[in-house]
Amino acid sequence: MRAKHVAMAAVLTVAPAVGAFTQDQPPSHVAKASVEAPVWPSNGVAERELGDGKESWPENMFVEHSNGRWIVWVLLSSNSDKSKAMDFFSGEIRDVKIKKFGGYIDSFVDSEGESHVSDSLLDFRCKEIGPGGTIGSVVFNVSTLRFNREFAYAPILEVSQRISPDGKAVVWRKVPLFNDSPSDSPYSEWASFISRGMDLHDGTMLVTGGRYVFRVREDDLTPVGHASHLHVVEEDQVKRIIDKSEKSDIDDAHGFLTDELHLN
Incomplete structure (x- = not known):
């Protein structure tokens, strides 16, 4: 039997997303009352690389819901306020500035000054x-x-x-x-x-x-x-x-x- 799917209506009423490795971490963004169910791209890609796996590696992930589009951002480990963020499904990689480091990161500002925040309204959690x-x-x-x-x-x-x-x-x-x-x-x-x-x-x-x-x-x-x-x-x-x-x-x-x- 293939993966057990949780049925979702086209519009769901859900709790605010939790932006952290643990369930106790408060969300960084106040959610609205409802959102369309996510539909992820079927582009046949199930693997991406970020960093070298030794000195740097994929360390954080969050979901952004912007202009009707769902994006999974994967952030490279960093010891400063500068990092790289990859859109998993498109493979696009951006140079970014993060607002905090050393813990879970659920937002960044790209090189064009655009802010990207974990504002998904479904309960996406990146877990350690x-x-x-x-x-x-x-x-x-x-x-x-x-x-x-x-x-x-x-x-x-x-x-x-x-x-x-x-x-x-x-x-x-x-x-x-x-x-x-x-x-x-x-x-x-x-x-x-x-x-x-x-x-x-x-x-x-x-x-x-x-x-x-x-x-x-x-x-x-x-x-x-x-x-x-x-x-x-x-x-x-x-x-x-x-x-x-x-x-x-x-x-x-x-x-x-x-x-x-x-x-x-």
């Missing part, structure tokens, strides 16, 4: 995921898979899982693999720790890992379109590869994982 963080029925980074042999460098892989509607069963456990090596590197370095996430209220969500932002489905974690750097693998399959590595004469765990999953 961490171990055991949830979006909808998906729980991220619930456990870790490690190669048992001593390698000079081996991936540490985080497992995510989906819980049944009644909360009593685990529907699946998967590893959302993404290539965390530098963009100009010929080698693959696999990671799967999800850092941030935001529910888009249509059965899909945006999640960040390394330098990437992915749009995935809640029901099975697969990308909603093209995402060449994301590979969602069943936990049992990764476990079998780790077990096989114990009996193989290899010295590169990342390369072994690449070959076994046919990702090269």
